[in-house]
Amino acid sequence: MNIVVVGLSHKTASVEIRERVAFAPTQMEKPLKAVVSLDDVAESVIVSTCNRVEIYATTRDIAGGMARLKRFLADFHQIPHETLEPHLYAHHGEAAIRHVFRVAASLDSMVVGEPQILGQIKTAYGYAAEFKTSGIILNRFLHKAFSVAKRVRTETKIASSAVSVSFAAVELARKIFGDLSDKTVMLIGAGEMCELAAKHFLNNGARGVMVTNRTYERAVKLAEEFDGKPVAFEDLFDQLHKADIVLSSTGATHYIIRPKDVEEVIRRRKLKPMFFIDIAVPRDIDPKVNDVENVYLYDMDDLQSVVASNLQQRAEEAKKAEAIVDGEIGQFAKWLASMEVTPTIVALRSRFDEIRKAELARTVAGWKDLPPDGEKRLDALTSAIMNKLLHPPTSTLKRTGQGGRTDLYVDALRVLFDLQTGVPEGEELEELEE
Amino acid sequence: MNALLFKLTLAVYLAATVAYLAYLVKPQEKLGQVARWLLTAGFVIHGIYTLDRYLEAGHTPITNLHESLSFFSLSIVGIYIAFERKYRLFILGSFVTPLALLILVASTGFPSAIVPLNPALKSRWLVVHTVMAFLSYAAFAVAFGAAVMYLIQQHFLKSKKLGPLYQKLPSLDVLDEINYRCLTIGFPLLTFAIISGAIWAESAWGTYWSWDPKETWSLITWFVYAALLHGRLTTGWRGKKAAILAIVGFFVLLFTFLGVNLFLTGLHSYK
Numbered sequence: 001m002n003i004v005v006v007g008l009s010h011k012t013a014s015v016e017i018r019e020r021v022a023f024a025p026t027q028m029e030k031p032l033k034a035v036v037s038l039d040d041v042a043e044s045v046i047v048s049t050c051n052r053v054e055i056y057a058t059t060r061d062i063a064g065g066m067a068r069l070k071r072f073l074a075d076f077h078q079i080p081h082e083t084l085e086p087h088l089y090a091h092h093g094e095a096a097i098r099h100v101f102r103v104a105a106s107l108d109s110m111v112v113g114e115p116q117i118l119g120q121i122k123t124a125y126g127y128a129a130e131f132k133t134s135g136i137i138l139n140r141f142l143h144k145a146f147s148v149a150k151r152v153r154t155e156t157k158i159a160s161s162a163v164s165v166s167f168a169a170v171e172l173a174r175k176i177f178g179d180l181s182d183k184t185v186m187l188i189g190a191g192e193m194c195e196l197a198a199k200h201f202l203n204n205g206a207r208g209v210m211v212t213n214r215t216y217e218r219a220v221k222l223a224e225e226f227d228g229k230p231v232a233f234e235d236l237f238d239q240l241h242k243a244d245i246v247l248s249s250t251g252a253t254h255y256i257i258r259p260k261d262v263e264e265v266i267r268r269r270k271l272k273p274m275f276f277i278d279i280a281v282p283r284d285i286d287p288k289v290n291d292v293e294n295v296y297l298y299d300m301d302d303l304q305s306v307v308a309s310n311l312q313q314r315a316e317e318a319k320k321a322e323a324i325v326d327g328e329i330g331q332f333a334k335w336l337a338s339m340e341v342t343p344t345i346v347a348l349r350s351r352f353d354e355i356r357k358a359e360l361a362r363t364v365a366g367w368k369d370l371p372p373d374g375e376k377r378l379d380a381l382t383s384a385i386m387n388k389l390l391h392p393p394t395s396t397l398k399r400t401g402q403g404g405r406t407d408l409y410v411d412a413l414r415v416l417f418d419l420q421t422g423v424p425e426g427e428e429l430e431e432l433e434e
Numbered sequence: 435m436n437a438l439l440f441k442l443t444l445a446v447y448l449a450a451t452v453a454y455l456a457y458l459v460k461p462q463e464k465l466g467q468v469a470r471w472l473l474t475a476g477f478v479i480h481g482i483y484t485l486d487r488y489l490e491a492g493h494t495p496i497t498n499l500h501e502s503l504s505f506f507s508l509s510i511v512g513i514y515i516a517f518e519r520k521y522r523l524f525i526l527g528s529f530v531t532p533l534a535l536l537i538l539v540a541s542t543g544f545p546s547a548i549v550p551l552n553p554a555l556k557s558r559w560l561v562v563h564t565v566m567a568f569l570s571y572a573a574f575a576v577a578f579g580a581a582v583m584y585l586i587q588q589h590f591l592k593s594k595k596l597g598p599l600y601q602k603l604p605s606l607d608v609l610d611e612i613n614y615r616c617l618t619i620g621f622p623l624l625t626f627a628i629i630s631g632a633i634w635a636e637s638a639w640g641t642y643w644s645w646d647p648k649e650t651w652s653l654i655t656w657f658v659y660a661a662l663l664h665g666r667l668t669t670g671w672r673g674k675k676a677a678i679l680a681i682v683g684f685f686v687l688l689f690t691f692l693g694v695n696l697f698l699t700g701l702h703s704y705k
Contacts, residue, residue: 157601160601161601172591174605175587175591175600175603175605175606176591176605176606176607177605177606177607178604178605178606178607178608179607269670270669270670270672271669271670271671271672271673271675272670272672273606273607273672273673290592293673293674293675294672294673294674296591296592298594302594305594306594306596309596
């Protein structure tokens with residue numbers, strides 16, 4: 001049985017194409033069942049996110065299976081095959097395994113290390129399990145992919161630092177204040193960036209928001225949106241000491257907050273630290289404010305350089321992650337190979353024969369008055385019994401030949417008769433089931 | 435037996451320090467746990483060593499520089515373990531355990547033979563006075579470690595150069611809190627140590643206070659920390675100022691403890 005991957009991602013297709021081939025999460029039954037009803041396709045899992053649409057399937061006929069899956073994607077979404085074809089990639093064998101491991105570990109993501117993709121694949125797998133389109137091979141394959149992703153996350157720092165400006169600001173605030181739950185955010189001015197950052201602070205536990213604007217009505221309106229408190233612009237310096245985190249983004253052409261203002265404010269706060277984030281261009285806050293004791297000022301450039309260095313760090317961590325993925329492929333490929341019918345029958349026969357020969361030798365050695373042709377006859381007898389016993393399972397396996405049922409039998413035989421597989425078993429398997 | 439316990443303590447502290455420094459390079463939970471385990475084991479052995487010495491000598495084994503340094507080191511480790519339990523910050527250990535190790539190593543530079551107790555020290559005040567003094571020193575030593583970490587982290591945030599160490603160090607808030615917590619533990623202990631010393635002095639030397647160098651320097655140390663505590667409670671000296679004062683205070687304290695004993699002579703000179 002072979003694992004094949006067919007799909008497209010942000011690397012091969014524009015958003016216009018991606019949205020056309022996306023599957024609606026509430027209607028996964030139909031496509032999943034359609035895939036397994038394709039000729040020679042046994043199992044399927046469909047992953048559909050805004051950045052990628054991929055079908056994972058098992059087939060005996062690699063080239064034919066991949067072609068049918070490509071055709072299915074085009075037909076299902078009523079897109080001409082020629083239009084879709086250039087955007088599609090198809091992998092089989094170790095390349096397919098590597099691809100899925102990398103996707104799950106977020107190494108193939110637009111923002112490498114972003115954590116959502118793993119959850120999305122888990123959801124996709126959930127649908128396949130629900131509609132019973134994934135079987136023994138894909139079950140184990142995806143569990144392995146999850147465990148690889150988990151290893152990557154715990155053993156590398158691939159997802160440990162912020163890669164967006166607003167998250168970088170939240171992270172800095174955490175290093176200054178520790179817990180954000182009793183911290184108040186002051187918004188000066190308005191603007192998308194500023195509001196986004198304020199939202200991030202609130203999502204990360206900040207207690208409340210104060211909003212000020214040159215136009216008081218706008219302050220009131222924005223305050224309502226954040227369930228915060230509006231402050232008249234003239235009262236800014238009367239209220240500023242109540243804020244721990246200040247986000248500024250006004251259209252002012254000169255500095256509106258100067259060091260001496262902040263010195264006054266910080267004195268009123270009994271030197272409790274403050275974090276100023278100046279998103280405005282031109283800047284609202286005099287850079288010298290950063291020199292005031294216990295005050296930290298970051299402007300847009302500073303935040304962007306934090307993000308840039310985090311991205312660079314992620315790229316370095318990604319190298320370690322690739323090594324982890326490489327190390328895991330071999331083991332899984334070995335298991336997959338063992339799932340073939342012929343090697344399983346050979347292994348089963350040799351296991352039986354081993355036992356038969358050992359027992360025969362023991363009996364013969366302890367039998368003093370054994371007739372001259374006794375050993376030959378015993379050998380014939382035991383061989384006959386063994387062959388008779390092995391006949392039904394062997395012929396059943398050969399007959400079913402293809403499809404998910406064979407994989408099930410093969411797996412059962414390997415487990416029941418303890419045939420060497422090179423698979424994750426016992427402890428490791430339990431770990432995968434988490 | 436006693437010498438063996440001491441060597442064992444030294445070895446285990448060295449191992450713990452290495453583990454804590456390794457944690458600084460590679461902050462993995464398991465490594466931190468190993469470090470903590472080693473340090474706790476070292477602390478127990480060090481405690482047994484101290485107890486054994488007490489039983490052998492028949493008096494509190496804090497009567498000469500070797501014993502004092504050893505007990506100082508024991509106190510630092512003890513207070514640090516308590517802080518680590520509360521704050522779950524292995525990285526604090528990377529800054530504090532080297533200090534404890536260094537002090538224990540320094541103690542080997544002084545004669546360790548058990549000598550009969552100087553008659554002037556024969557008092558039950560000995561244990562109260564010295565133990566409180568060293569526990570306060572230890573709390574200030576932990577504050578010193580946290581303050582150094584604070585200044586490093588603060589420098590990263592101010593200069594906007596966020597290196598790998600930045601990621602590993604905790605938030606300024608936590609470091610400042612540890613600094614404060616150490617102060618609230620260390621200051622009352624130091625105060626009681628000085629008061630108990632004065633009472634003892636009255637019964638031993640007939641006067642509460644005689645401006646002997648140790649007394650003078652203890653008072654200076656006390657004033658430094660009193661200023662820090664006062665500043666914190668009234669005008670909110672926190673953050674950088676508090677960190678700098680905790681560092682200055684610790685150096686004054688070290689002089690009070692070591693400098694006075696080594697370079698000045700007075701009533702407290704028991705070599």
